Amino acid sequence: MQPKTPSNPGRRKFLVAATSIVGTGAVIGAAIPFVSAFNPSAQAKAAGAPTKVDISKLNKGEMMLVEWRGIPIYIVRHTKESLESLNKNLSRLSDPNSEKDQQPDYAKNPYRSRREEIVVLEAVCTHLSCAPKFYPELGVTDFDSNWQGGFFCPCHGSTFDLAGRVYSGVPAPTNLPVPPHYYASEDVLVIGEDEEVT
Amino acid sequence: MFTRLLNWVDDRFPLTDTFERHLSKYPAPIGQNFWYLAGVLLIVVLVIQLISGIWLLMNYEATDEGAFASIQYIMRDVDYGWIIRYMHTTGSSLFFLLIYLHMFRGLLYGSYQKPRELLWVLGWLTYIILVAEGFTGYVLPWGQMSFWAAQVILSLIGSIPIFGEELLTWIRGDYLISGITLSRLFAFHVVLLPLALIAVVFVHIVALHEVGSNNPEGIDIKNHLDEDGVPLDSVPFFPYDVVKDLFAIGIFLIIFCFILFFFPDGGGYLIEYINYEEANNLKTPEHIVPAWYYTPYYAMLRAITFPIGPLTAKFLGFVVMGGAMVIIAFVPWLDKSPVKSIRYKGVYSKVALFTLVVSFIVLGYLGMVTPNPLRTLMAQVFTALYFLYFILMPFYTKYEGCKEVPERIKV
Numbered sequence: 001m002q003p004k005t006p007s008n009p010g011r012r013k014f015l016v017a018a019t020s021i022v023g024t025g026a027v028i029g030a031a032i033p034f035v036s037a038f039n040p041s042a043q044a045k046a047a048g049a050p051t052k053v054d055i056s057k058l059n060k061g062e063m064m065l066v067e068w069r070g071i072p073i074y075i076v077r078h079t080k081e082s083l084e085s086l087n088k089n090l091s092r093l094s095d096p097n098s099e100k101d102q103q104p105d106y107a108k109n110p111y112r113s114r115r116e117e118i119v120v121l122e123a124v125c126t127h128l129s130c131a132p133k134f135y136p137e138l139g140v141t142d143f144d145s146n147w148q149g150g151f152f153c154p155c156h157g158s159t160f161d162l163a164g165r166v167y168s169g170v171p172a173p174t175n176l177p178v179p180p181h182y183y184a185s186e187d188v189l190v191i192g193e194d195e196e197v198t
Numbered sequence: 199m200f201t202r203l204l205n206w207v208d209d210r211f212p213l214t215d216t217f218e219r220h221l222s223k224y225p226a227p228i229g230q231n232f233w234y235l236a237g238v239l240l241i242v243v244l245v246i247q248l249i250s251g252i253w254l255l256m257n258y259e260a261t262d263e264g265a266f267a268s269i270q271y272i273m274r275d276v277d278y279g280w281i282i283r284y285m286h287t288t289g290s291s292l293f294f295l296l297i298y299l300h301m302f303r304g305l306l307y308g309s310y311q312k313p314r315e316l317l318w319v320l321g322w323l324t325y326i327i328l329v330a331e332g333f334t335g336y337v338l339p340w341g342q343m344s345f346w347a348a349q350v351i352l353s354l355i356g357s358i359p360i361f362g363e364e365l366l367t368w369i370r371g372d373y374l375i376s377g378i379t380l381s382r383l384f385a386f387h388v389v390l391l392p393l394a395l396i397a398v399v400f401v402h403i404v405a406l407h408e409v410g411s412n413n414p415e416g417i418d419i420k421n422h423l424d425e426d427g428v429p430l431d432s433v434p435f436f437p438y439d440v441v442k443d444l445f446a447i448g449i450f451l452i453i454f455c456f457i458l459f460f461f462p463d464g465g466g467y468l469i470e471y472i473n474y475e476e477a478n479n480l481k482t483p484e485h486i487v488p489a490w491y492y493t494p495y496y497a498m499l500r501a502i503t504f505p506i507g508p509l510t511a512k513f514l515g516f517v518v519m520g521g522a523m524v525i526i527a528f529v530p531w532l533d534k535s536p537v538k539s540i541r542y543k544g545v546y547s548k549v550a551l552f553t554l555v556v557s558f559i560v561l562g563y564l565g566m567v568t569p570n571p572l573r574t575l576m577a578q579v580f581t582a583l584y585f586l587y588f589i590l591m592p593f594y595t596k597y598e599g600c601k602e603v604p605e606r607i608k609v
Contacts, residue, residue: 038382044372065480070374072480123480127512129353130346131482155350155486156500157569171503173510 050192052184055118063134065123068191072123072131073179074151075189082136082162083117085148086110089161094168095175102126103178104194112163112178120181120191121164123151127172130155136162151176220407225432226439227413229607233303234411235446236296242447243293244399246454250285251388258338260384262377265340266476284462288454290332291468294491297325305529305551308538309412315530317409320402322527327395329523332489334387340380341473342483348375348383350486354499357513374479415607416538422606431607485568493565494558495519498584500569501577518581525588532588535595537603544598554587556580 051068053075058064061079065072087110090096098108106114113119123131132151141147143157150161159167164176180194190196207213257276259268272279301321304310310318337348352375356366371378410420410429419429433439463469467490472483488496502515537543540551557580564577 038368038371040367040370040372041378044376044378048373067480070376070479127353128350129356130350130486131480133482154482154484154568155346169503171500171511171515173505173512 048192050190053189053191054187055189056187058118060117061136063136066191068179071179073191074119074121074123074134076119076121076134076136076162078111078117078119078162081138082149083111085138086161086163089148089167092167093161093165096165098165098175100174102175104180106194107178110163112165112175114181114183118189119163120178120189121151122177122179124177125153125155125158125172126166126174126176127153127156127158127170132158132160132176221436221440222434223428224407224435225410225419225429226435227411227417227419227429227607228431228433229413229415229609230411230439231414233299233306233414235443235450236300236303238443239446239450240293240296240300241399242450243289243296244395246285246289247293248392250282250289251392253282254286255388260338260381262340262380262477265338265380269339281458284458287469288457288462288464290335291464291489291491292454292457293328294332297328298491301325301526302555305554306540307412307414308416308533308535308540308543310530311416311533311535311538312530313409314412317402317405318530319527320398320405324395324398324402325526326523327391327398329492331387331391331395332491334383334391336489337380337383338387339473340477342475342477342481343470343473343486345375345477345479346482346486347488348379351488352379354512354516354519357510357516359509359513362513412538413607414539415541415603417603417605417607419607487566490562490566493563494561494584495522495565497561497565497577498522498581500565501574501581503574522581522584525585529588529591532591533595534592535598535600537600539603542601542603543595544600546594546598550587550590550594553583557583557587 048069051066051073053064053066055064055075055077058075058077060077061082063074063076065074067073095102098112103112111119112121125132130153132153135141135147135152136149137147138149139147141152143152143159148161150159151164152159153172156171158170158172160172160176161167164178166172166175179191181189181191182193182195184190184196204214208215254272257268257272257279259265269283272283274280276282304318304321333347333351337344352366352370355369356362358365367373369379370376371382413419413431417431419431422430424430457464457468461468463471470487470489472485475483487493496519499515499519502511502518504514505511506514535543535547540548560580561577561584564573564580567573569577
């Protein structure tokens, strides 16, 4: 039979507290490897090498699709009309001046790119990461009665203009991200770095 | 000889005691109807899923290069592999169908009311684990739907303010959905979640046998006992209920086999056709639809198209979707009615439950079709109705006139 009250309550209390603290420390320590193993591995981190693209074959008004870090990247060469259309819908865009941090500084301009006639976008809808579709045609579409050309996400109906700026009143909260990019020469676009690394 | 062996075991393990407590002397209320079959059938489906799952595991490969091909290998090259896989896919849909019927039964007859609150919460927990199990399993074939479902659902985590993006990368283990993500979802699907599911189902049944089964009348059978302390309105579970359940299992297995042999795709609802195309990270399918058993929640997610203050529409959609699942757990404390069964509740409760069922079905439909402004508006209305069932429950159950509940069950 155990006595109802411990003979030395102060010592008991101290031992319970001390064991609990040490035990908690041990649990936290043991959790570190299990939690850390969830992080991207060194291999996954190394997979982010830049992608080089030859854009000489990209005609005006066309889009090409390349892959960078497993993400689809859209490259569009503007026509004269499509460049002008970028100014026509400003009131319907939720961030027309690219205030939110979705692009490198050199792309914080009306065409959101280094070069006026070429736009480079991560084709990852800022809503739930579907790849938006390229709709360059103007006029009436299923989702817009006065469409100025741009991208439409088939998953949840978000719309973006040709510079990847999001329309207001759609589920996507921000503009499509512009990846870091630069031109190694007239026809070679490098995606994944802001400038040549020597 | 047998008696001596049994005595030997009973001295070391409570075998006879357990058998009597949970089977031969467990008092099953009389008057239990069709709705009370879902529970036992859920156990049957759990066993089917475990066995077919173990066999699938023998040939499945959880890598981004090999997953899709290994499913085709199972379907074409493994002897009877196709039927084992169809068992698993059919089983998953029926699992959800039955758990929805089982939950509806609980709402219908007030099976969550005192003293069955914990029983309800444990059942809710099995449902949540099942939702996670269904999602992780859906990704494994690594078809187009698998990939984009993972993309869309995991992206929701990224909508959490402040640390969402970091948390998302931590969960994916990569900067995008990749083979790394696939293999960890695989580990959850085949080890962690099934273990948790079995453990919680076990505790759910222990809790059931502690408080006793409810019945369609919502009458507490323990109020009238015979001289041995056995409820008068009950029969022993074994053999009476077991025989009835075996009959139900027989009919259920006939239906199961019918689907298995003649409609394994279920017209695109049990296995979605887009998933016959291998995962492509550069191309989103035209139309992304989750499995039918998630579409009500998916419709709720899409219904939230407006931000509130600093919170984005995306995050609010995530909160509403999660809230729709979490709120179910609170029903025992929301229901203030003095009676259990819908048979004796007032007209408000009947209207409310009917509205809930209609909302859930309409939302399920809206989650399957492409959104347009009218459908989005409908989804918003029915999402509101879904939540009103729960939020208004303390009021309509309190202020409605109930019928008097008889003392004994009449059959």
